[in-house]
Amino acid sequence: MEDNFELVYVYAGHGKNGAVFEEIPAQFIKANQYKILKSPGLVQNLAKGDVIEITGKAEHPIVISRGGNFCIQMYFPTKIDLNKLSLDIKLKLDGTLDSANEDVCSFSIPSSNGMNKINQYFNELKDETQAEWYYANIYKNIDNPSDETLLNWWNE
Known part of the structure; x- marks a missing residue:
């Protein structure tokens, strides 16, 4: 893992008691943008190497680019x-x-x-x-587990 990292709170979904977040090590890029340094255990649609933007709200981060x-x-x-x-x-x-x-x-x-x-x-x-x-990072609609539409980012 990179030496220069911080822990970011990434929205994972809603539970019985409201929004659920996972703490993920990431490298700061610029305001609200981070490179994920370890694949998450709970959050969907992310993997190590992805660059994301966190809005600060209880919503899924935006994937800027995939890390492969x-x-x-x-x-x-x-x-x-x-x-x-x-x-x-x-x-x-x-x-x-x-x-x-x-x-x-x-x-x-x-x-x-x-x-x-x-x-x-x-x-x-x-x-x-x-x-x-x-x-955990191949499906388009991560809020609907029965929707198996693929993102196909690995074929691009």
């Missing part, structure tokens, strides 16, 4: 060896384990791997661990 990474969020029902997993992700996908909080992990995986290779890796991991996983 998929954000994979994964939920593990049992404890796993995070050091082994982190090394495996690095060696097989040139990715990083960006956060781990109890049973939730987020990963940054370069889109250059291609979705077939990424799907195969994470589906095999799911078979081994019974973990659930998904791409």
Whole structure:
């Protein structure tokens, strides 16, 4: 991670008690614009390397540019060896384990791997661990989980 960073509060959605935010390490670019330094574990539509604009309101940030990474969020029902997993992700996908909080992990995986290779890796991991996983930054309508319209930024 970059030495020059700050924690920014990024809107993740609404919960029972109102707006929910996630603290994400980012590099300041200019007023309200930041480069994300780690893929989030809760916020949708962002990954490491993306440049965003935060409006300061309880609304999703605006993505100015994509950093070329998929954000994979994964939920593990049992404890796993995070050091082994982190090394495996690095060696097989040139990715990083960006956060781990109890049973939730987020990963940054370069889109250059291609979705077939990424799907195969994470589906095999799911078979081994019974973990659930998904791409957190590929869907157009992040407020409607049943809408699977893709952004296709990785094909541009």
